[in-house]
Amino acid sequence: MTAAVSIENLTKIYTLDLLxxxxxxxxxxxxxxxxxxGHVMGVLGPNGAGKSTTIKLLLNLIRPTTGSARxxxxxxxxxxxxxxxxxxxxxxxxxEYLTGEEFVRxxxxxxxxxxxxLTARVKAVLEQVQMDRFTGVQIRRYSxxxxxRIALAQALVxxxxxxxxxxxxxxxxxxxxxxxxxxIVAEKKKGTSVLLCSHIIPxxxxxxxxxxxLIGGKLVRSGPVSEMLSSEGSxxxxxxxxxxxxxxxxxxxxxxxxxxxxxxRTGADDARAxxxxxxxxxxxxxxxxxxxxxxxxxxxxxxxSSQNKVGSTIx
Amino acid sequence: MNGVLNIALNGFREARRNRVTSVxxxxxxxMVFSTTVSIEFTVATFDRVMTDFGLGVIGLLSPALxxxxxxxxxxREIERRTIFMVVAKPVSRSAxxxxxxxxxxxxxxxxxxxxxxLFLIQLEVAGASATFSTGIHREHLVALYGLLLEVVLLxxxxxxxxxxxxxxxxxxSVTCLYFIGHMAEDLYTFANRSKLDVLRYAGKAIYYVLPNxxxxxxxxRATYFDPTSNSELLSITAxxxxxxxxxxxxxxxxxxxxxFK
Numbered sequence: 001m002t003a004a005v006s007i008e009n010l011t012k013i014y015t016l017d018l019l020x021x022x023x024x025x026x027x028x029x030x031x032x033x034x035x036x037x038g039h040v041m042g043v044l045g046p047n048g049a050g051k052s053t054t055i056k057l058l059l060n061l062i063r064p065t066t067g068s069a070r071x072x073x074x075x076x077x078x079x080x081x082x083x084x085x086x087x088x089x090x091x092x093x094x095x096e097y098l099t100g101e102e103f104v105r106x107x108x109x110x111x112x113x114x115x116x117x118l119t120a121r122v123k124a125v126l127e128q129v130q131m132d133r134f135t136g137v138q139i140r141r142y143s144x145x146x147x148x149r150i151a152l153a154q155a156l157v158x159x160x161x162x163x164x165x166x167x168x169x170x171x172x173x174x175x176x177x178x179x180x181x182x183x184i185v186a187e188k189k190k191g192t193s194v195l196l197c198s199h200i201i202p203x204x205x206x207x208x209x210x211x212x213x214l215i216g217g218k219l220v221r222s223g224p225v226s227e228m229l230s231s232e233g234s235x236x237x238x239x240x241x242x243x244x245x246x247x248x249x250x251x252x253x254x255x256x257x258x259x260x261x262x263x264x265r266t267g268a269d270d271a272r273a274x275x276x277x278x279x280x281x282x283x284x285x286x287x288x289x290x291x292x293x294x295x296x297x298x299x300x301x302x303x304x305s306s307q308n309k310v311g312s313t314i315x
Numbered sequence: 316m317n318g319v320l321n322i323a324l325n326g327f328r329e330a331r332r333n334r335v336t337s338v339x340x341x342x343x344x345x346m347v348f349s350t351t352v353s354i355e356f357t358v359a360t361f362d363r364v365m366t367d368f369g370l371g372v373i374g375l376l377s378p379a380l381x382x383x384x385x386x387x388x389x390x391r392e393i394e395r396r397t398i399f400m401v402v403a404k405p406v407s408r409s410a411x412x413x414x415x416x417x418x419x420x421x422x423x424x425x426x427x428x429x430x431x432x433l434f435l436i437q438l439e440v441a442g443a444s445a446t447f448s449t450g451i452h453r454e455h456l457v458a459l460y461g462l463l464l465e466v467v468l469l470x471x472x473x474x475x476x477x478x479x480x481x482x483x484x485x486x487x488s489v490t491c492l493y494f495i496g497h498m499a500e501d502l503y504t505f506a507n508r509s510k511l512d513v514l515r516y517a518g519k520a521i522y523y524v525l526p527n528x529x530x531x532x533x534x535x536r537a538t539y540f541d542p543t544s545n546s547e548l549l550s551i552t553a554x555x556x557x558x559x560x561x562x563x564x565x566x567x568x569x570x571x572x573x574x575f576k
Contacts (some may be wrong), residue, residue: 014576056575058403059402059403061402061575062574062576079406079410080405082405083405087400087403089403094397095325097328097329097332106325107400108403109317109318110318110321110322110404110405154400190501257364265356280532315555
């Protein structure tokens with residue numbers, strides 16, 4: 001089976017300030033990854049990590065310096081490679097002089113849809129993104145959230161087999177975020193592959209099966225999300241009320257005290273002794289749960305181990 | 316092909332809804348209409364003054380509109396990133412550029428046709444009065460046809476520059492090229508009289524390589540009712556279409572290689 005996306009040793013270097021001497025910006029360095037059909041891949045990284053550069057290379061918006069990328073087995077410079085791709089860019093800028101419906105219809109026409117099929121798809125996606133009430137309004141009058149929804153509609157109109165979403169939920173309210181998450185889940189169920197770049201780690205954690213972490217243009221970690229969410233040894237978090245932290249200091253837990261509420265982190269073996277000590281001090285146990293290693297923890301660990309390197313490498 | 320047509324028609328729709336285009340159109344309308352006013356300040360040869368003034372106004376406004384619209388379009392698409400969602404569709408960059416070119420040509424041709432119609436109506440109305448010798452003459456139509464060919468070629472030149480550089484650089488370069496193109500015959504004659512080989516070759520190079528807008532200018536002939544043969548019209552049409560196609564091929568080659576950061 002052909003992978004939806006296949007990237008091998010992909011590098012993109014920009015040259016700056018030709019008049020003042022050659023300076024090279026390494027936006028992406030030797031990236032290798034693939035997305036199988038029907039899989040959702042999340043790409044995380046701080047600003048300038050190379051996330052958008054990767055997307056632009058896959059869509060032929062920029063050309064690679066070295067390496068190769070394939071979309072459904074085709075080079076991105078081949079227009080046919082984009083036949084089954086839907087793309088939502090970061091801060092999308094649709095033609096403001098068009099109405100929402102006209103823009104989605106225009107996008108559908110470019111994807112090869114015609115006649116009754118085009119009309120039906122436009123109607124369906126406008127309903128899907130809950131913009132069917134605003135179809136006759138020019139995009140220049142839309143809010144940011146409405147613009148984002150129309151941009152998502154144009155990405156979905158051709159029934160793509162691969163969705164490339166760059167920061168799809170940025171700047172949206174809770175309802176907008178939930179809608180986009182629901183749409184991604186629905187697309188995943190249909191077997192659509194999704195490349196999801198986002199700063200919002202809980203979104204990636206909830207939606208993606210695999211994740212790649214880019215820092216400074218390099219891939220520093222990748223794999224199934226489930227592997228990165230493993231529990232952190234056997235540590236637990238306990239929350240007490242009505243007990244003074246000093247009374248428990250001998251057991252050396254990590255302590256956060258907010259008013260009468262005390263949150264402690266310690267090894268599971270020490271939990272029983274802590275509970276007993278707290279009860280002796282007239283404290284009340286509110287909750288106890290194992291500490292889970294979140295995707296955010298993995299991401300922060302990766303950033304720390306890369307010496308907090310943010311942005312592209314300038315040589 | 317459908318992609319090209321979609322993009323072209325959308326470009327024309329953009330121009331129709333653009334307030335700047337509307338304002339320019341109203342301005343052009345007023346300027347062309349002022350042709351009738353010009354004869355109020357004329358003692359004799361009303362028809363020549365009217366032809367001179369009317370064709371002069373259209374000949375000034377049509378390249379100005381063409382350069383303004385033609386050099387702004389592609390850089391604005393890239394700067395505002397509206398291009399991202401279009402070229403991410405199964406449409407080649409060449410198809411995008413040619414579609415945008417056709418949309419712009421439809422817009423400027425539409426503007427020139429409206430201005431021409433207004434000019435011809437004024438000629439016809441004035442021609443009905445006793446003070447005028449003629450109304451609409453074949454040479455008027457030939458001059459307007461030359462102006463239409465000029466905007467078709469000039470738009471292609473605008474797209475060539477705009478596919479590689481910013482709006483300001485493009486508009487400045489195309490404006491210079493437009494004036495040089497109108498002086499091509501004079502430059503050729505001047506260079507031929509030079510004793511320096513370099514100047515002679517430079518004059519020939521400008522004459523043969525750069526677009527010769529002078530060949531498409533029939534305004535003076537219209538003023539003096541100097542006839543133009545059908546074979547000459549055929550020749551300038553072929554020249555314009557061939558040169559436009561060549562310029563567009565270069566423009567698409569540049570555009571295909573460009574990075575959209």
